[in-house]
Amino acid sequence: MTAAFTARVSAALTDPTLKTAIERTTGNARAKRAAAVAAWPSFEAARDLGRDIKDHVTQNLAFYLAAFERNALASGAQIHWARTADEACDIVVRLCRQAGATSVTRAKSMLGEEIGLPHALEAAGIARVETDLAEHIVQLAGDRPSHIVWPALHKTREQVREMFACLHHEPGGLDSVEAMVASARRELRQKFMRADVGISGANFLVADTGAICTVTNEGNAELTTTPPRVHIVTAGIEKLVPSTAHAMSLLRLLVRSATGAELTQYTTFHCGPKRADDADGPREFHIVLVDNGRTRMLTEGLEDMLRCLRCGACLNHCVVYRQIGGHAYGGTYPGPMGAVLTPVLDGLPTAQDLPRACTLNGLCAEVCPVKIPLPTLIKGWRNKSWRLGLEPRAVTLALRLWRFAATRPALYRLGTRLALPVLRLFARSGWARALPFASGWTGQRDFPAPARQSFLDQIKERRHDRA
């Protein structure tokens, strides 16, 4: 319960349009995903397969990384290794400078957000053009993504219309969604063609071909990676799959879980730079492989999380995310997957509220396409938080008292006998509107008056009566 988190939650809950914006997108996503899953009889078997593919790679990471590097080099790509976010950003900025780039286009990548690439490019004085429509909206607004699939989910279309009207050079009529998309297209099209460097992420790194795979619904990744002279890929090392066939198995899970569609509009495998007889393509193709805490997750009981496909299903189904949205989480990744990943990236003291602000209802694990036991991993962070003494003093004191009493039945019974009449004093016609030390409950709910006598005491009396 840090002040920063409380303030962000409060801002989210009092935002007059946020809830509408969240529910429009996530409600639609939930309904479409449910329909897609219902129409796929072997979905459960596919989830098991997806889990097994990712686990196999995680357990043989060194082997597949070496294979990927070998095959990517053979295709003419250049490979760079980054241990940390800063190293990754330094490599990208250096490559941009070497290319003499003044402007770069970027296709949406959560890894890019994770390593702080937008900020690093800005600091280096390199103009950055976000080409994903939602990222374009986020960039225009000077904002941060609030969802890993729909970065501008927190904006209503009414808000976007207003912003396009002010900030686009030729907004034209913006009376329909189509007209708004056309306005963004006019704004972005020339920038695509003028960029010196295109930067993308990768949904998969295919070990046996050295290719990287991107999936989008707008085609912006293709326009980001093809016209510029240089294509730079930043990808987390957990994106590895053994072969294209494995990528296809995971792709079926990823797309249905994210949007409910069977396939994204654009699914592209990029393999090496432009060859002599290719019509187009970048002259240089760089792949930056980023660790940034991932190998540490292997040794800290978080290896299951390395299966994550970044589909966003756990966000869409999370009751907490649905109320507070993505910004309140404070990190790159929100929702249940963010509650597991953000403590890795930002440290548990900073992110301590995220694993705690979860009802452990288990729906996230139920919808996860690769069966990540998210509630178990979240509880793992709570255990660590307790051991590190990060839990609020009032909570640890209350639980220690509770344990002391609950392991001493006579004391526990005496406590119940004393507490019940006191609690009843606060109730009027069955309900208490306020209770000492319980404002968290009674702030917005009434508390039912307890029984005159506890169940166990009543049972004891009955036994006496019978005897």
Add this chain to the structure above:
Amino acid sequence: MSTPTSPAPRVALFATCLVDALRPAIGFSALELLEQAGCTVEIPPTQTCCGQPALNSGDQAGAAALARRNIALLEGFDAIIIPSGSCAGTLRSHYPELFPPTSPWHARAQSLAAKTFELLSYLHDIRHWRPQNLALPASCTYHDSCSGLRELGVKHQPRALLAGIAGLTLTEMPEAETCCGFGGTFCVKYPAISTAIVSEKTANIAATGADLLLGGDLGCLMNMAGRLHRQGVPVRAFHAAELLAGRGHGPAIGEPE
């Protein structure tokens, strides 16, 4: 496992700390239903708490201390029956995780887990008990509490049992399987988020127009009933076991005795 024709199983009723202190009617309902279902019921008088608050707050040592205590207290029975999905889930799914596989407590926790049941699913699936001669002219809606639903598969059993009450009609609410925002200590650690969640739940409940809100976990029921009462929505809340034990004519949660 026993059927109604085999010798009566000796079962322990673990009431849960909430039922013990706040709503004994659920404990008495559970006792009567288990007896109707042919069980010999004992209520271990030194029972306290399953340890869930410690378990979910990261206090593994505290949870393990309560787990050891409950294992020793309950392992001699044929079955342990709990009128709560989340407390039953704690014994069934989480006690074994508290001990390393090499510890003798691990094996004891596993054997206890195998014979621990949530009340309504035990009555329906194991004892094949069905309500007889029960009538209550009312409409109801049912909230599926998360732990019972996802850890123990409690979904159709309460509905099948409630269908045996003449005159009772069930109207499903939208998102019956969505968390009510209780989450144990979550609701007092993050009251603003919890209130936002439960307010959506109460809107869904009210939209059904049902007279009664039913469920299988007192914590969730208190959360929803407490919010409904604060909002002035006249939906009355009961644990499903209370209706099945013929107590649907009595006071609902929060109504004076």
